[in-house]
Amino acid sequence: MAVYTPLSLTQAEQLLAPYALDPIIQHSGISDGIENTNYLTSTLNNGYILTIFEHYTAPQLDYFFQLLEYLSKQGIPVPQRIKPALQPHSLPTWHDKPIALFQQLAGNSIQHSSAQHCTQIGQALAQLHIAGKNFTLLRKNPWTLTQIVNISHTLVDFLTPQEHALLKDELSFQQKITNNDLPQGLIHADLFRDNALFVEDQLSGIVDFYEACHAPFLFDIAISVNDWCIGDDQYIDAQKTRAFLHAYEGIRPLTDNEKQQYSTMLRLAALRFWLSRLRYQHSNQQAGKDHELITHSDQNKDPDVLKSLLLKHREQITFCQSLLYENN
Numbered sequence: 001m002a003v004y005t006p007l008s009l010t011q012a013e014q015l016l017a018p019y020a021l022d023p024i025i026q027h028s029g030i031s032d033g034i035e036n037t038n039y040l041t042s043t044l045n046n047g048y049i050l051t052i053f054e055h056y057t058a059p060q061l062d063y064f065f066q067l068l069e070y071l072s073k074q075g076i077p078v079p080q081r082i083k084p085a086l087q088p089h090s091l092p093t094w095h096d097k098p099i100a101l102f103q104q105l106a107g108n109s110i111q112h113s114s115a116q117h118c119t120q121i122g123q124a125l126a127q128l129h130i131a132g133k134n135f136t137l138l139r140k141n142p143w144t145l146t147q148i149v150n151i152s153h154t155l156v157d158f159l160t161p162q163e164h165a166l167l168k169d170e171l172s173f174q175q176k177i178t179n180n181d182l183p184q185g186l187i188h189a190d191l192f193r194d195n196a197l198f199v200e201d202q203l204s205g206i207v208d209f210y211e212a213c214h215a216p217f218l219f220d221i222a223i224s225v226n227d228w229c230i231g232d233d234q235y236i237d238a239q240k241t242r243a244f245l246h247a248y249e250g251i252r253p254l255t256d257n258e259k260q261q262y263s264t265m266l267r268l269a270a271l272r273f274w275l276s277r278l279r280y281q282h283s284n285q286q287a288g289k290d291h292e293l294i295t296h297s298d299q300n301k302d303p304d305v306l307k308s309l310l311l312k313h314r315e316q317i318t319f320c321q322s323l324l325y326e327n328n
Helices: 009-015 058-073 115-134 145-158 161-175 217-228 238-249 256-260 262-290 303-315 317-325
Strands: 024-030 037-043 047-052 097-103 184-187 196-199 202-206 213-216
Touching: 009 024, 058 097, 058 115, 115 184, 115 196, 115 202, 115 217, 115 238, 145 161, 145 262, 161 262, 161 303, 184 217, 213 217, 217 238, 217 262, 238 317, 256 262, 256 317, 262 303, 262 317, 303 317
Parallel strands: none
Antiparallel strands: 024 037, 037 047, 047 097, 184 213, 196 202
C-alpha cells in the first residue's frame, strides 16, 4: 500500500487555498489504501482527508460524490466532502489528477474483530442495502464473473501450476452457477476491517466507497464475512459469523435463494479478492519503479490469505451453510 503522489505542506497549502481553511498545522501521508493517495491534513480545530485520485476522472467521481451525499442524508455514517468555498462547483486537480477534501471521521479501524464488531457491521451493511434502494444512479459491477475470467487471463504468468489448477477449477464451478435470481442493489463491495471506524468499540464510520456498485447483496455479505468473521485459525469463526448474520437478518432477512447460494458466494468473494490483490501486488512492483512511494507491509492485503480462504471454503461447504441456518 502506498502514497503514490508526493505533496509537501507548501504544495498542500497552495492546492487547498480555494477551500479557505484555517492554517494547516499537520500534513502527512496515509499509507492505508491501494487505489488512491490520501493525506491527513489538519487545522487547529478540524481534521480532513485529502484524496488524490490516481485512476478516476472527474466525471467518474461524480457517482461516488453523489452517493456519499445521499447516504449521509439516509443516516449512514460516511465521510462528508468539503467543497471549495471560493469555487464550489469546481473539482481541483494536482498534476491532472482530481482531488477531493473530506471531513475526517472520528475513530480508527481495528485489526482484530470481535463478535460485537461483527454484529455492528452486519447491521450497518443491511441498513446500507436498504438505504440504497432509492439511490437513482447505477454503477455496473466491475467484478462480475465475466470480468473475473478476463482478469484471470492477465495473471496466468504469475501463478504456480497448483494455483492455475485451482483457478481453472473454481472458475469452471462458478460458471455453472446462475445468480440472476438473487436480490440486487447498491453494495459497498469492499467493507473490510480497514474501511470501518470505531470509537470505543462503537461503529463511527464507513469509508472507501470506490468499489460501490449495483450487484447482489449476497456478494457484499460474503465479502464482509470473509474478513470480519475470521478466527484465530485463519478461517470462519462460528461465533463471529452467527453474530454478523443474525444482525443482518434482523434488518433484512435473506431469501431462500440467497441461503442456498451462500457458500458459493463466499467462494466467489474470496476468488475476486485473491485475484485483485494478486493484480495489485504485481502492478505495484512496476509502480515502485515509476514513483517515489511511501509504503508499508500489510499482510491483510496478501493475496495468499484469500487463496487459502478459497481453498478452505471449497472443503467446508457444510460447515458454512450450517452457520447460516443456525440463525433461524
